[in-house]
Amino acid sequence: MGNRSEVLPVYQVYKQSQPTHKPGRIARAVLLILACVVLPASAVSCARQQQPGDTRDRSTIKIGYFGDLSGPTFNFGQSAKNGVLMAVEEVNQAGGINGRKIDIVIEDDEGSPELAATVVNKLTRQDKVIALIAGGASGSSLAAGPNAQSAKVPMISPSSTNPAVTQIGDYIFRACFVDPFQGEVMAKFSYNSLQAKTAAIMLDFNSPYSRDLTEFFELSFTKLGGRVISKQSYSQGDLDFKGQLSSISSAKPDVIYLPGYYGDIAVIAKQARQLGITQPLLGGDGWDAPELWQLAGDSINGSYISNHYSADDPSPAIQKFVHDYKLHWGNLTPDAHAALAYDAMRFLVEAIQRAGTTEVEKLRDALAQTKDFSGVTGIISMDSERNAVKPAVILKLQDGRYIYQETIHPEAPDSAAKASPSASPSKSRKK
Numbered sequence: 001m002g003n004r005s006e007v008l009p010v011y012q013v014y015k016q017s018q019p020t021h022k023p024g025r026i027a028r029a030v031l032l033i034l035a036c037v038v039l040p041a042s043a044v045s046c047a048r049q050q051q052p053g054d055t056r057d058r059s060t061i062k063i064g065y066f067g068d069l070s071g072p073t074f075n076f077g078q079s080a081k082n083g084v085l086m087a088v089e090e091v092n093q094a095g096g097i098n099g100r101k102i103d104i105v106i107e108d109d110e111g112s113p114e115l116a117a118t119v120v121n122k123l124t125r126q127d128k129v130i131a132l133i134a135g136g137a138s139g140s141s142l143a144a145g146p147n148a149q150s151a152k153v154p155m156i157s158p159s160s161t162n163p164a165v166t167q168i169g170d171y172i173f174r175a176c177f178v179d180p181f182q183g184e185v186m187a188k189f190s191y192n193s194l195q196a197k198t199a200a201i202m203l204d205f206n207s208p209y210s211r212d213l214t215e216f217f218e219l220s221f222t223k224l225g226g227r228v229i230s231k232q233s234y235s236q237g238d239l240d241f242k243g244q245l246s247s248i249s250s251a252k253p254d255v256i257y258l259p260g261y262y263g264d265i266a267v268i269a270k271q272a273r274q275l276g277i278t279q280p281l282l283g284g285d286g287w288d289a290p291e292l293w294q295l296a297g298d299s300i301n302g303s304y305i306s307n308h309y310s311a312d313d314p315s316p317a318i319q320k321f322v323h324d325y326k327l328h329w330g331n332l333t334p335d336a337h338a339a340l341a342y343d344a345m346r347f348l349v350e351a352i353q354r355a356g357t358t359e360v361e362k363l364r365d366a367l368a369q370t371k372d373f374s375g376v377t378g379i380i381s382m383d384s385e386r387n388a389v390k391p392a393v394i395l396k397l398q399d400g401r402y403i404y405q406e407t408i409h410p411e412a413p414d415s416a417a418k419a420s421p422s423a424s425p426s427k428s429r430k431k
Contacts, residue, residue, distance in 0.1 A: 060103040061096075061358055063088075063348070064123035064153075066144065067135025071111025072236065073261050075289040076337045080135030080158055081106065083341035086328050087349070097352050105129055109136060113143035120144040124151035130358040131156070133344055135337070137261070137286075138162035138179075138209045145172050154364050156348055158340035159285065159308075162208050166386045171360075173367050173386045175344040175375070176308055177410075179209070182284050183216025185306045185392045185408045186257065190282060191224040193394075193406065194304075196254035200230040202244055202268065204260045207236060213259035213284055229253055234268075236261065241268050242275065249277050261286040266295030273299045280304060288335045293400050303397045308336040309377040310393050310404045321376045336377070343375035 065084050067077030088102045096102065105127045107119035116136060123129050124147065132148055132155040134141045141160035148155035149169035157165055157174045161182055166172045190196040199221055204210035218228050230251035232244035245268070248256060256272070256279050258265055265287055272281065281303040288307055292300065311322050311333050321342065325334040334342075347370055352358060355366035373380040378390040394405040 057100060060101050061352070062103050062105055062127060062129045063345075064105045064107065064120075064127060064129035064132045065135060066107040066109050066116060066119045066123065066132065066140075068111035068137070068140070069106075069108035071109075072263055073111050073137055073289075075262070075291055075335075076137065076159065077108070077111075077135050079289075079335050079337040080133070080341035082325070082329050082332075083158075083334065083338035083343075084133050084135070084345045086325060087342045087345035089328075091346075091349050097349060098356075102349075109140055109144075111136065111140070113139045116140035116144040117147055120147040120155075121151075124148060124153045129153060130360060131348055131352075131363065133158065133341060133348070134160065135341055136160070137207075138165060138212075139207065141165045142168070142208060145169070148172065152360050152364075154348075154360065154367055156344045156367070158344040159337050161285070162212055163385075163387075164208070170368070170386070171364055173382065175340050175347065175377070175380060175388050176285075177390045177392055178387055179212040180216045181410055182306050182392060183213045183218075183259075184220040185394070186213075186282055186284065186304075187217050187220035187224060187226070188408055189304065189306070189394050189406070190255050190257075191221060191226050194255060194280060196226065196280075198227050198229045198251075198253045199255050199257055200232070200248040200251055200253035201228055201257045201259075202232045202234065202241075202248065203258075204236050204264065205233040207260065209261075209284075209286060210259045214257070217257055217259065234264070236264055238264070239267065241271050245272050245275050245277060249275055253279060255280050255282055257282045259284050259286070262289040262292040263295070266292055266300075269296045269299040269303070285336055287397075288337065290332075290335070298399075300397050301399060304405065305395055305397065305402075306392045306408075307395055307402075308390070308392065309339050310395060310402065311335075311339075312402070312404060317374070318376055339376045343373075343377050343380060347373045347375065347380050 065081060067080050068074050069077045088104055092101045105123060107123060109116035109119050132153060134155055134157040138160040141157045142165055145165060145168035149171050152171055154171050159176050160174060161176055161179045163178045166174055201214050203214045230248045232247060234241060258268060258281055269281055283305045285307050287305045322334060350373060351366040351370060355362045368382055368386060371381045380388045383389050389410055391407050391409040393407050395402040396405050
């Protein structure tokens with residue numbers, strides 16, 4: 001303690017120079033002097049350790065991340081994990097949260113809703129995380145949410161757009177828009193911009209995401225004056241879609257809406273083109289993965305998707321994020337799942353700072369009170385249902401590029417919601 005390490009060698013040298021008999025008067029005097037030096041120094045050292053400024057909590061803040069890292073939508077989970085880890089690294093390098101570093105506990109749910117529920121139970125009960133980032137599809141978030149709610153651990157879904165996710169309870173939040181709006185966005189774009197009057201829909205019947213987008217697209221398209229003249233279904237992992245596509249081809253729709261995930265979409269698009277179907281294929285954020293181009297090739301040229309942001313937007317904030325992400329992850333271009341997860345982690349950090357604590361009830365309240373948080377994917381303000389009300393962008397897929405088309409805003413956004421930074425056309429990107 002204190003200066004003792006500086007005194008002891010002197011004493012040791014003195015001992016080694018003395019005979020083995022008991023110390024005499026001079027020796028006792030030296031020992032007395034040394035004691036007078038050592039004891040006050042020790043007292044000062046102990047007093048310093050007890051200063052109030054040194055009693056702050058220096059433990060790490062445990063936050064859980066779970067997502068599909070090895071299953072059918074592994075790209076979503078990997079991209080979201082990358083976004084979360086980059087945000088955490090930035091926070092830790094800046095000194096952490098009130099001097100405390102963040103420790104991310106990562107679990108792979110393999111794209112299985114049942115496993116998602118299991119890993120959330122582990123993260124909350126065993127690992128004792130104070131919050132969760134759910135980097136998976138809506139089905140996994142719906143299965144995992146009740147465990148987070150019962151454990152009273154805030155869970156933020158970056159990209160689960162099913163409205164029912166946040167309806168699980170008051171500890172469940174999201175950083176993205178919801179399916180009713182995303183379905184409406186593509187219906188408006190189809191009817192107004194593509195001048196489509198008829199549409200066919202082909203959905204994954206077992207996917208809550210696909211069913212909800214179908215419902216809201218059809219509702220909005222019909223309300224605008226359009227007609228859905230063919231509706232077909234499939235199950236994730238099917239390999240032969242020619243029967244459904246032949247029925248759609250016979251109906252001769254102006255556009256074909258495919259609200260599914262990139263693995264199935266690649267196969268459907270290839271078989272559609274092989275059958276001579278040339279109509280534009282339309283989709284949602286479930287298409288956004290580099291593997292789509294690798295699997296589908298030219299068959300998705302001329303298609304359109306609704307998405308959360310454009311990596312080519314000239315906004316300085318977006319371009320800084322894209323630049324930093326590429327430096328972190330081997331020149332990969334961040335997709336929407338990476339950007340949304342990055343935003344989710346950053347606004348969680350901001351809520352912890354505002355709460356001034358990691359106590360879960362106060363953290364939940366701080367998250368619910370989030371207003372005007374400036375994220376990469378737009379301004380995040382929580383509405384009464386703990387959803388982020390935000391615009392969407394439309395991107396055209398052409399020759400490996402996502403080409404910005406337009407931004408579509410909610411008709412009656414929350415009064416606190418702001419416009420997206422992705423409001424002007426930008427150059428295309430290569431994947």
